[in-house]
Amino acid sequence: MNLLLNIDVPDIDAAQAFYCAAFGLHPGRRLGAGVLELLGLEVPLYLLAKPAGSIGASDQPRRYERHWSPLHGDLCVDDLDAALTRALAAGAIQEGPVREAHWGRLAQIADPFGHGWCLIQFLGRGYDEPAGA
Structure with missing residues (x-):
């Protein structure tokens, strides 16, 4: 088994800037416009572009x-x-x-x-x- 970490964010570019500066991560692959892989941890961290108000788990709107x-x-x-x-x-x-x-x-x-x-x-x-x- 492998562990992947996914984090919903409203803005991929802002999230990339934060996670790279704050935690020393670096970009890996872009998987389309809405997914960015960040590397530098034991497991990849995937930023998922999900707008505020869009529906997440259990029909709950995303809020940031x-x-x-x-x-x-x-x-x-x-x-x-x-x-x-x-x-x-x-x-x-x-x-x-x-x-x-x-x-x-x-x-x-x-x-x-x-x-x-x-x-x-x-x-x-x-x-x-x-x-x-």
């Missing part, structure tokens, strides 16, 4: 203001402060302070299209680090 979703992406980074600075400069919005735990540090952000992301910097053995150690 900040929205809750039970699914979000975590990007593991070596330097959280540098990654957060880069994402904010590209147009991300930080949601709350940087949080610290025994396994590492985390920053929650939203992209300009309302999708939530977490930037994670693991410390020590990451999630395998014993609690309270």
Whole structure:
């Protein structure tokens, strides 16, 4: 099995600019006018042009203001402060302070299209680090 990540966006060019600047991705293939493959992660990220108000899953209209979703992406980074600075400069919005735990540090952000992301910097053995150690 292979995992592909698809993200609905209202504007492919704006989304490409954001994801390349914020996360260091680079364009792969264009699959017609409405799909752009971005590379640089373990799996390809596909930007899908879907206008606001068009019908998505369960007959729900797409909206691109900040929205809750039970699914979000975590990007593991070596330097959280540098990654957060880069994402904010590209147009991300930080949601709350940087949080610290025994396994590492985390920053929650939203992209300009309302999708939530977490930037994670693991410390020590990451999630395998014993609690309270």
